[in-house]
Amino acid sequence: MTTKPQAEIATGDWQSGSAQETFALGERLGSQLGGGEILLLDGPLGAGKTVFVKGIAAAFVAERVGLAAQAYSSAQRCLDLTVEWCRNRETFGKPLISRQQVQNTLAEMARRLGKDGPRPPYAGHPPASR
Numbered sequence: 001m002t003t004k005p006q007a008e009i010a011t012g013d014w015q016s017g018s019a020q021e022t023f024a025l026g027e028r029l030g031s032q033l034g035g036g037e038i039l040l041l042d043g044p045l046g047a048g049k050t051v052f053v054k055g056i057a058a059a060f061v062a063e064r065v066g067l068a069a070q071a072y073s074s075a076q077r078c079l080d081l082t083v084e085w086c087r088n089r090e091t092f093g094k095p096l097i098s099r100q101q102v103q104n105t106l107a108e109m110a111r112r113l114g115k116d117g118p119r120p121p122y123a124g125h126p127p128a129s130r
Helices: 019-032 049-088 100-112
Strands: none
């Protein structure tokens, strides 16, 4: 796991004029956190502590969604390359993709990617003969 380079995070008292400003301040701070920091939030009821923390959480969610999208895209590319390789590779005079075990493995890869559509990416190839 990689952490962000430690940036100088401002300390002290912050004031905002609205819940939206407080949320935005939390987002800005959240985008600077690298992990392991300790924050002390102090203030009376209604001071905006919860809104501030929601802003911090929003920054983390946005980052995690970006990482998830990159991971999904990479996994999809791996599946596409594997399917193409299996189509072009021959074993014992037959395309590798015609083998039932290879088809099952590719189907499982596609299922894990959420590709349960009616036609998997390798459809159209006859099943392996026995």
